[in-house]
Amino acid sequence: MKTIPLFLILLFASQSINAQQRTFKCNQFQNALKLVDEQKYDEGILMLKECEKLDSKDYSYPYEIALSYTYKEDYNAAISQLEKIKDYENIEDDYFQLLGNNYDYSGNSEKALEVYNKGLQKFPNSGRLYLEKGVIYESNKQYKTAIEMYEKGIQVASTYPSNYYRVSKIYLNSKDKLSGLIYGEIFVNLERTTERTKEISNLLYETYKKSIVLESKEKKELNFCKVIIDTQKYEKSKKYPFCMIFGKNFIMSIIEYNKFNLNNLSAVRSRFLKEYFKEDYKNYPNVLLNYQKIMEDNKIFDAYNHYIFQMGDKEAFNTWLKTNENDYKKFVDWYTSKENILKIDNKNVFISDQIK
Template sequence: MKKLILTVTFLAFYCVVIAQTDAEKARAKVGKAIELMDNGSIDESIVILEECEKLDPENYLYPYEIAFAYVKKKEYEKAIRILKKTLEYDNINSLVYQMLGNAYSYSGDEKRAIRTYEKGMKKFPNAGNLHLEKGNIFWFQEKYDEAVNNYRKGIEVDPMFASNYYRLALLYLSSSDKLTGLIYAEIFMNLERSSARTREISKLIYKTYKNAITLGKDESSMDFCEIVIDAKSLEDGGDLKLPLCAIFGKHFVLGMFGMEKVNSESIAKMRASFIERFFEEDYKQYSNVLFDYQKKLLDAGLLETYTRYILQMGDSKGFNEWAIANERKLNKFTDWYLDKENYMEVTQKNKFIN
């Protein structure tokens, strides 16, 4: 009886293997190809991907990955030929246009790259990645205003796509409008929580606060932005609405009183003080997703700990010393922050574009 059961089990397994489709065989192989590519064995990866393409010729994934392999090898013409054919597949996504545009850009044909991104935008109007890549071309051409406009447009159509915030943060944090840069930077850190770029931005945020705040016995000052009043709107009979820079300064400066050093501890207290005052008076007119998120953290008793987290790469020694002494606080924040219900969600209604 035992022998019969074993025989039946074997036959059932054999039938499942025989029934496996070519498409399933291709999907089983592709993981190994990606692993080889990531480890630098690009030619071996291409061989496997070409086998996958023969098994499942209707799937655009395999020629896309082959083209990506050629991009990594800097064989851009080969990549371009493959990607142009890949555009003819059904169910492609914006990444195909992105890589084709990038291949043109890397080969020195920036005009064709832009045309490719723009064609992709028509097919995928909500593709923030295509606006990013178009902006990057202007960035490298040092046409920063045009780069900013494209990154902003990327946020407008795809507010949860992190990379446009990253680029805008870098641009604004190197300008006189550091407040806008800080907002973009912190939104980015919440959308892309753990990466080399996140660590880079953490350092920049801390450095910006350190450089923008001057504390003295008799006089303290801050330099986050320049206050510009739109006089023309007043001449035309419009209502005066102060720029965000003025509102921020009005509330933030009050949190600086009594502070002796600019470090993670004092910055955390200043930021908490700002949010308390801001939500007492001005949040309805100037609300944005970041300030709303900080208020949520304040109400949970976690804003100062969150600020320590945001600044940790800029003040790693201070953060580590604080973390050892405040293990319970850090654990409470970590549990809250890792709960998906507490992830920042940027929508068309609450997105920040400045």
């Protein structure tokens, strides 16, 4: 069996990686980026400025200079550099992100919001600019507005992972833990190999552990969310909150279990899919549950569950892996195939329906 890292490797393109795939008039550009990567910022900036003289219309050089100043925490210099190129025709949304960030870092969050909003006028589908707005509101403890920003970012850029990461952590620390569980699991599928991935893996497991009460055969409770409605007065044309549908099927799935652990959580989630896909999937579709159903049909869902929650109980995962290596290899082969990635678009994107 080939060696499999605990969290599967997935490469994410960055500004610098993309830059390395291009051809530049300045043949010292890559060397300049290397100096910056080595934290030799002043040397890198000098070399980038020489590059800028050779090709004054290329946006990459002044952007990287400003980024280097940001790394140096010389935010005023970064702002000055970015303001000089504000009229460049080839500016992307990352320009507004970096400029706004530097205003925020320098203590001017109002100006930062102004910059992000200006960027959104030009790039209305920028998930990263909604992310930055959300971060400012979250840092000011304006959680409702922060959630709105993150969820708007998810709506317009459904595969950009950072909005899922931020909003999941807010929800997981609220009464609506279910939304946090869904957002968090989607995030782990979009960003598969970072410290953030490990963090959310642990949070997901701990939240399930705290939300499922298995005290005895007679007493079983779920604490995923708080929804109180009068079913007699509720408009029949309206859908019930998704939390009610989820809870109804989940409570049916834990009846035979009296102990919470990684193996039982995996079994419960498999049982849940059977309950949910009897009928409720028609009126209450969910992109994550559909993805789970595909894995269940391919007989890899148990391995996926152990993978996705492994940071919550590393010992249990390693014990399971010793006797299930073939199943895990089958899962990894399937999961790392491009055709089997989680597919999200503006038609199936998940947005919480809970009242904030």
